[in-house]
Amino acid sequence: MPESENNVEMLLSNKVSWLSDSGPEDDIAISSRIRLARNLEGIPFTISADPERLANTMSAIQVAIRKAGCFNLPLDFNLIKLKELDRKVLLERRLISREFVAERYGAGIVVNRDEDIGIMINEEDHIRIQALKPGFQLREVWEAINAFDDNLGKELPYAFDNDLGYLTSCPTNVGTGMRASVMLHLPGLVLSGQIYAVTQGVSKLGLAVRGFFGEGTENLGNLYQISNQSTLGESEEQIVDRLSTVIRQIIGHEKNARQALLEKKQEFLLNHVGRAYGILRHAYIISSEETLNSLSALRMGVDMGMFSSVDIHTVNELFVIIQPAHLQKYAKKELVSEERDVFRAALVREKLRTIDKNA
Amino acid sequence: MPESENNVEMLLSNKVSWLSDSGPEDDIAISSRIRLARNLEGIPFTISADPERLANTMSAIQVAIRKAGCFNLPLDFNLIKLKELDRKVLLERRLISREFVAERYGAGIVVNRDEDIGIMINEEDHIRIQALKPGFQLREVWEAINAFDDNLGKELPYAFDNDLGYLTSCPTNVGTGMRASVMLHLPGLVLSGQIYAVTQGVSKLGLAVRGFFGEGTENLGNLYQISNQSTLGESEEQIVDRLSTVIRQIIGHEKNARQALLEKKQEFLLNHVGRAYGILRHAYIISSEETLNSLSALRMGVDMGMFSSVDIHTVNELFVIIQPAHLQKYAKKELVSEERDVFRAALVREKLRTIDKNA
Numbered sequence: 231m232p233e234s235e236n237n238v239e240m241l242l243s244n245k246v247s248w249l250s251d252s253g254p255e256d257d258i259a260i261s262s263r264i265r266l267a268r269n270l271e272g273i274p275f276t277i278s279a280d281p282e283r284l285a286n287t288m289s290a291i292q293v294a295i296r297k298a299g300c301f302n303l304p305l306d307f308n309l310i311k312l313k314e315l316d317r318k319v320l321l322e323r324r325l326i327s328r329e330f331v332a333e334r335y336g337a338g339i340v341v342n343r344d345e346d347i348g349i350m351i352n353e354e355d356h357i358r359i360q361a362l363k364p365g366f367q368l369r370e371v372w373e374a375i376n377a378f379d380d381n382l383g384k385e386l387p388y389a390f391d392n393d394l395g396y397l398t399s400c401p402t403n404v405g406t407g408m409r410a411s412v413m414l415h416l417p418g419l420v421l422s423g424q425i426y427a428v429t430q431g432v433s434k435l436g437l438a439v440r441g442f443f444g445e446g447t448e449n450l451g452n453l454y455q456i457s458n459q460s461t462l463g464e465s466e467e468q469i470v471d472r473l474s475t476v477i478r479q480i481i482g483h484e485k486n487a488r489q490a491l492l493e494k495k496q497e498f499l500l501n502h503v504g505r506a507y508g509i510l511r512h513a514y515i516i517s518s519e520e521t522l523n524s525l526s527a528l529r530m531g532v533d534m535g536m537f538s539s540v541d542i543h544t545v546n547e548l549f550v551i552i553q554p555a556h557l558q559k560y561a562k563k564e565l566v567s568e569e570r571d572v573f574r575a576a577l578v579r580e581k582l583r584t585i586d587k588n589a
Numbered sequence: 590m591p592e593s594e595n596n597v598e599m600l601l602s603n604k605v606s607w608l609s610d611s612g613p614e615d616d617i618a619i620s621s622r623i624r625l626a627r628n629l630e631g632i633p634f635t636i637s638a639d640p641e642r643l644a645n646t647m648s649a650i651q652v653a654i655r656k657a658g659c660f661n662l663p664l665d666f667n668l669i670k671l672k673e674l675d676r677k678v679l680l681e682r683r684l685i686s687r688e689f690v691a692e693r694y695g696a697g698i699v700v701n702r703d704e705d706i707g708i709m710i711n712e713e714d715h716i717r718i719q720a721l722k723p724g725f726q727l728r729e730v731w732e733a734i735n736a737f738d739d740n741l742g743k744e745l746p747y748a749f750d751n752d753l754g755y756l757t758s759c760p761t762n763v764g765t766g767m768r769a770s771v772m773l774h775l776p777g778l779v780l781s782g783q784i785y786a787v788t789q790g791v792s793k794l795g796l797a798v799r800g801f802f803g804e805g806t807e808n809l810g811n812l813y814q815i816s817n818q819s820t821l822g823e824s825e826e827q828i829v830d831r832l833s834t835v836i837r838q839i840i841g842h843e844k845n846a847r848q849a850l851l852e853k854k855q856e857f858l859l860n861h862v863g864r865a866y867g868i869l870r871h872a873y874i875i876s877s878e879e880t881l882n883s884l885s886a887l888r889m890g891v892d893m894g895m896f897s898s899v900d901i902h903t904v905n906e907l908f909v910i911i912q913p914a915h916l917q918k919y920a921k922k923e924l925v926s927e928e929r930d931v932f933r934a935a936l937v938r939e940k941l942r943t944i945d946k947n948a
């Protein structure tokens with residue numbers, strides 16, 4: 231098996247650390263994530279480079295990464311050497327962007343074995359470093375990625391302008407080149423009808439709201455990713471602080487909403503969670519959308535003590551592994567949509583088999 | 590507590606024998622039922638009698654019933670002495686007709702303690718004897734009710750015409766005065782889309798098709814009551830034989846339909862049953878309609894060996910006790926619709942608590 235392909239198998243046999251490990255406020259905050267866009271001085275942006283140039287740039291970056299020694303157990307992927315299904319697996323694990331699923335020469339990634347830090351090479355920018363931690367810990371992610379970036383910067387000449395900051399392919403990233411985000415699970419705000427007001431408020435503060443699976447997927451699993459929009463005029467610390475303040479407020483709102491539901495609409499809540507659990511435990515055909523929304527209800531129920539012998543990290547992991555490419559990797563064959571719905575139901579039943587609902 | 594009211598409590602503490610006991614083909618045939626309409630010679634039909642006359646007729650019939658000694662453990666009910674809720678309980682247990690729920694003087698019933706045989710007094714006819722047995726055993730029901738009727742006829746002068754047969758208030762019952770029916774559970778024919786053709790065919794044979802809860806309720810729980818329409822021109826035995834032949838065919842069709850689903854659409858079937866079970870076990874709010882349809886799926890699953898430690902009689906009983914009046918008797922207070930949905934869910938969870946689904 232070629233190295234890149236072998237590495238995909240290795241990822242699949244691992245747990246995703248930012249989903250499986252505990253973190254602060256992880257009853258509501260799934261994960262914190264920062265990515266930095268960097269480009270190499272004197273080399274044309276990816277978009278205007280020919281395949282040979284891209285291949286050379288990738289090699290140079292890979293050598294520099296090894297030299298910088300900032301990974302514990304790096305896994306290398308040359309994307310053109312992967313089957314499309316494997317690239318989709320990387321997308322579903324949030325290691326690459328949607329653009330990287332298409333066949334592209336000179337496109338690669340290097341990631342730590344536990345997937346907490348990685349680099350996309352020759353995406354929109356030459357380098358996109360991405361770091362993730364479970365729960366709400368943007369500050370800690372920033373410290374980790376900043377140290378990583380400093381190390382790498384010693385080996386690679388970043389394109390940097392004293393007035394503008396880091397230069398990027400798209401003007402919207404110029405400056406810090408940073409996008410910081412927190413993935414929040416907000417079923418309480420959704421069930422109590424407050425979510426629209428909250429996301430509207432967040433937008434007015436100049437922050438972006440997206441779903442777990444990108445723009446327009448906010449209705450899936452009640453997962454909301456809140457991130458900064460602008461990269462100019464603020465330092466990285468200021469961006470992290472401003473975003474953290476808003477996140478802390480949303481977490482407070484969500485806690486209040488759950489508490490109010492528990493106090494004033496207990497039957498409604500128990501019914502919502504109980505039915506979702508019943509479906510997940512006993513369905514034999516289930517769509518991706520119904521699974522995500524049922525997992526959302528289950529996750530809230532777990533947080534509210536309705537279940538024993540399950541933790542929310544099992545649920546977090548399911549958000550990822552019930553996606554189409556993961557299912558087909560587990561099944562070891564291509565599955566059409568109807569077959570995936572059957573296989574997905576079996577996987578969910580198996581994963582939740584040992585969970586008991588408290589009476 | 591007055592006697593009639595006390596007797597309602599006694600019924601509620603009993604199991605309904607025709608639902609709880611085993612019978613031939615009871616995976617598909619819930620119960621077999623025959624009623625005979627009889628009137629007393631020389632006394633005006635109920636519809637044209639004043640309250641005093643009705644009261645006198647009722648007393649005379651009650652005395653004759655005791656004298657005939659055809660009940661093991663008779664329970665007497667004077668309906669005017671019952672609260673409306675208690676009359677609804679009797680309706681839900683199929684011991685009285687919908688007309689008897691309204692306040693009526695001189696209306697009564699006498700039933701055996703295990704509810705397998707009973708008499709409505711002063712309904713449309715002076716006397717309506719009804720006998721029930723679990724499963725498909727029309728012939729046995731006929732033998733039981735015939736003996737019972739012969740005994741009673743020795744004590745009461747029935748209105749009888751040598752040409753027409755038994756005289757009844759409504760001309761459609763003249764002759765045998767008999768309506769025989771079998772309640773069938775037909776989820777296989779419904780799921781495989783064959784039910785319409787079957788019920789159309791049954792109608793063409795001059796038989797009637799109704800739902801468990803009367804005309805127009807065929808969609809509830811996939812329960813279908815097939816009965817004879819005509820009471821003239823055939824002997825009781827001929828009616829029973831003709832109806833039995835048709836029922837036997839429908840049971841065969843239903844078995845084939847279930848087998849075909851199991852062979853050709855196994856996932857669909859497992860999913861249908863599994864989801865219903867998940868909902869029944871874990872919902873906290875559930876309507877009557879959803880409960881009946883979920884119980885129907887569960888009942889089929891039990892028959893197909895998908896569950897351990899449950900028998901279909903538990904499910905049969907639930908068909909009756911999840912109805913509004915029963916729920917309110919168990920709760921010992923009036924419940925509005927929303928409260929019933931909560932109480933119903935709790936009752937179903939409790940009753941199915943010990944059922945395990947086979948892996």
